[in-house]
């Protein structure tokens with residue numbers, strides 16, 4: 001399995017501002033990293049540089065220790081052993097499914113090519129469709145063929161540029177699972193660019209969050225969601241409840257109550273004022289008893305699988321979001337108790353949420 005290593009990557013297009021500003025990213029052999037970030041932060045540029053379609057201004061790209069782009073080195077795209085799955089499969093419309101898949105396998109004898117196409121179609125769940133033409137396939141099937149084509153030459157790295165974008169949500173889930181299974185089966189290292197945070201969190205081994213041409217955090221989906229490296233990441237990935245807090249002895253005191261701090265070195269030593277991060281599903285509504293903070297419902301939003309209630313609490317300038325599994329028997333104006341479960345990440349010396357520019361900026365930039 002082959003590691004992808006990107007070091008100090010910079011890119012400035014002609015007559016433009018720098019797009020990549022010293023980007024570092026390691027993807028371990030056989031792992032899938034999802035690259036997530038606001039529109040225009042340089043995700044596609046990163047992918048195109050790794051593929052060899054765009055020359056970086058500085059920095060290096062290496063696969064398995066072999067430098068593909070770097071000072072004085074530029075390996076042509078077709079010699080990089082990198083497969084690409086684009087937004088909309090971009091299959092050759094005049095070639096059958098089998099010939100699309102084996103297009104690049106000119107070194108193989110015809111029977112071997114046929115066998116390889118059959119093998120790959122099985123892998124992507126399309127066994128038997130060898131003779132179909134692209135227009136006879138659904139969008140999801142076309143993307144599966146595009147994946148099979150990308151995997152056909154046994155690339156060590158596969159790049160996905162928003163591969164599920166054109167598909168409706170019912171198809172996306174199944175295809176995502178199959179992409180993951182196919183990558184596992186082949187051992188390819190993969191990078192997937194996406195706008196969709198749920199997709200990034202659910203499909204990837206690791207998530208790299210890009211901001212203004214750098215990686216702000218690269219970690220497992222759980223790390224990025226539970227312990228965001230910054231308030232900006234907290235607000236960009238998922239819904240954040242950011243409240244002013246005072247930390248001491250591993251506990252944050254907030255207007256919503258006391259909450260233990262998440263046990264990582266950055267957080268547990270915290271002492272003094274800052275901001276605590278909670279997620280809406282960590283808040284529980286219930287009887288307004290003595291142990292709970294009291295709040296007033298200002299809005300209820302039903303999402304089917306869950307309901308989000310906005311609760312206004314004394315001492316907080318903005319209502320906090322509470323995610324509740326299933327429907328809620330509360331209405332705007334009702335009084336409720338509020339308790340915190342789990343732990344909080346703490347950002348020392350951070351501005352209070354009333355002027356939480358970081359989150360506002362992240363929200364404004366987030367594209368769904």
Ligand SMILES: Nc1ncnc2c1ncn2[C@@H]1O[C@H](COP(=O)(O)OP(=O)(O)OP(=O)(O)O)[C@@H](O)[C@H]1O
Pocket residue numbers: 013014016019037038039040041042043044045046195
């Ligand atoms: N060929 C090009 N020439 C000049 N500027 C470019 C070129 N390609 C991209 N850019 C600029 O570089 C910046 C980053 O673009 P890029 O497509 O990498 O971002 P992105 O994160 O993939 O965005 P999106 O999520 O909207 O697809 C943008 O400001 C874009 O206008």
